[in-house]
Amino acid sequence: MRTVGAMNAPLSLIDFCTRLPDESVGEAIQRSVAFAQQAEVLGYERIWYSEHHNMSSIVSSSPAVLISHIGAKTSRIRLGAGGVMLPNHAPYVVAEQFGMLAELYPGRIDLGLGRAPGTDQQTLGRALRRDPRSAENFPQDVQELQAWLSNESPLPGVTAVPGFNTNVPLIILGSSMFGATLAAKLGLPYAFASHFAPQHLEEATAYYREHYQPSARHPEPYCIAAVNVTAADTEEDAKRQTQVVHRNRVRAFMGQQGKVLSDDQVDTVLNSFQGRQITDMLRYTAEGTGEQVAEYLERFRATAQADELMISLQSGSHEETARSMAILAEAWNS
Template sequence: MSQNKKYTPYSILELASVGVDSSIHQTFENSLDLAQKAEEMGYQRFWLAEHHNMLSIASSATSVLIGYIAGGTKKIRVGSGGIMLPNHSPLIVSEQFGTLGSLYPNRIDLGLGRAPGTDQVTAHAIRSDRMQAVYKFPEEISQIQQYFSAENKRAQVRATVAEGVDVPIYVLGSSTNSAHVAAEKGLPYAFASHFAPTQLFEALNIYYNKFQPSKYLEKPYTIGCINVIAADTDEEAEDISTTLIRMMYGVMTNNMDYMQPPIKMTEELRELAANPAFQRMLKYAFIGSKETVREQTSKFLKETGVNEVMVASHIYNHEDRLKSYRIFSEIMKDLKHK
C-alpha cells in the first residue's frame, strides 16, 4: 500500500482540550494561537472536533469555532473533524458551512462522521431520533451535496447561502462502515487511527478497492490520524505524555476529568501505558524526540500509504504543545526531501 511521493501534507485535529486550571476562554485563545503558528509552520489544514458533555474538551459548537479560527488566520484551511451528522439537520449544516464558505472562500472543509461524539444519554438529549439518522448517513450526505449544488435553486427547500459555494466534503470513520460510504460516493476519507487503529488497514483496503471516481474526486484520497508528543528528548516527551495517559485512563474507566498537568513518569503509569487496552487505542501515539517521532512517522506513512497525516495532541502546557507541533513540522519537511 506504500506510495512513493515526495511530499505528504500534514494537518492538525484540534479538540480544544481544557486544562484543570484553565478557562474555556483561554482554551479557545490557545487554539487560535496554535492555528496561527501552524499556518506559519506549513500545516495544510486545521480541523476542529465535535464532542459534547466532556469536561476536558471544549470543541462542542464546531461551526462557531471554525469561524473563530478562520477569522484569525489567513490561508490555512479550517474545517470539521468532524460534524457528527446524525446530531444535526443536513439543511442546518449546509447553511452553516455555506455561510463559512462564503466568508472564507476556498478555505473551509466539511468533515462528516456518524458517531455521536459523546455518551448515549447525551446523544439522546442532542437528538432523540439520532439512531434513525445514523442509518441515513449516506442519504444525508447526498442531501448536503444537493443543498450545495447550484441546481438546487429550483428546489422547494433551499440552503441559499450554500448554493454554488465550494466546501469539500470528507467522510470520517473509525471502522469499516464509513469506508464503504466514502468509496461509493467518491469522496476523500479520513480515518481516526489516533484512537481507533484496529480496523485501519481493512478500512483503507475497502476504500481503495471500492472507490468510484466522482465529480468531487478522480482518485482515492486518504488522511490518517496520529497522536504526537515531540520534545527535545525521549525522556521529556515521556513525562509530557503522562497527561495523555491519565486522560485515556479516565476515558476507559468512564471517569472523565479536566486535562491534568504532566508529572514525572512513574512505573505505575508506565505499566498502565503498556496495558493491552491502552496499546490498542494508542498504537499510533508517537512520543519522543525528533529522531524517535521521525522514525515512527516515516514507518506509519510507508505502511499505510495515506495521502495526508493529521496530528492530534493532548499536551497540558501550551508552549510544550507549540514546540511539539513545531518539531513535527520540521520532521515532515525533512521527510519531504528524503
C-alpha cells in the same frame, strides 16, 4: 519558506479545543487561536475541530462557530470540522452553516462528516433530541448535504443560502469499515481515526482504495490517516511526556466512570490489562526527536496508504505541545 509536506505528504492537525484544569472556556479558545496561528506560520495544511457534547474538558461542541472565530484570526491555513456528527443535524442547516463559512473564508473550509453521536446516550436522546435510529440515514444525509452545497437543490423551491454552489469539500470520517465502504461508493475523500481507533486502519484504507468509484469532483481516491505525535528535543523527554499522556488518559477514562484515582492507583491501572487496553488506543504514536518522529510517520504513511497525515499532538502541557508542533514541522520539512 517551504510548506510542510512540500517534499512529503501534507501534515495537518486535530485540535480538540481542550480545557485544562482550572481553565475557563474562553481561555481554552484563546489557546486554540494561538495554536492555529502557530500552525499557520509553520506551514501546516489544515486544522480540524470535532463535535463533542457534554464533555467538560472539550469545548468544541459547535465546530462551525469555532471555525468562524479562528478563521478571522488566521489568513491561510485551511479550517474544517473533523467532524460534524451529521445525524445530529438537518443537512440543510449544516449546508447553511458551512456555506456561510465558505463565503467568509473562500478556499479554506473543509467539512468532515461522522455518524457517531459525539456524546453519551442521555445527552443524545434528551438534550440533542436525536432519534437513535438517525445514524441509519447517514448515507442519504451525506448525499442530501452534497446536493444542498452544489448547484442543484434536492427540494423544488428550496435553496441553501448561503451554501448553494459553494461546493464545500466533504470528507467521510470513520473508524470502521462502514466509512471506508461509503466513501469509496460515493467517490469522496476518506479520513480514518487511527489516532484513537487503530484496529481496522489497514483493512479500511486498503478497501477504500481498491473499491473506490471515481466521481466528477474526485477522480482519484484521497486518504487521510490520523496519528499521534509526541516530539521533543530529546528521546528521554519524549518518553517522559508519553508517560504523562498515558497517565492522564487513564485518569480521564476512569473519571468518566465516576472514579477519582490517586497517583498510585493510576499506576496500578496502567500496569493492568484494562490500562493496556486504554493506552492501546494510542497505538499509532510517533514518539521521540524530530528525526525519529519523521521516520515513524513515513512508515505509518506507507502502512495506512495515506495521502495526508492528520496529527494529534500528545503532550502534557500547552508549552510542550507548541514545541512538539515546531519540532515536527522542522523535521518533516528538512
